[in-house]
Amino acid sequence: MAWYQWLILAIVLGGTFWVWRTLMGSGVMHCVGCGQCAVTGRCVLRRKNGGKPGETDRKPS
Numbered sequence: 001m002a003w004y005q006w007l008i009l010a011i012v013l014g015g016t017f018w019v020w021r022t023l024m025g026s027g028v029m030h031c032v033g034c035g036q037c038a039v040t041g042r043c044v045l046r047r048k049n050g051g052k053p054g055e056t057d058r059k060p061s
Contacts, residue, residue: 032045
């Protein structure tokens, strides 16, 4: 491959990586719409708020 073909490949892969990081970093792609984020304040997929796998969520009072 010539140098310009490598350059085009790098630009395409870099752009794809940038779009992927932008979408995945924003949290948009992780939400499945189960409603647990609004009810308990914790995402069941990410468990960012200190939840441990297997831990039951408490109902808000």
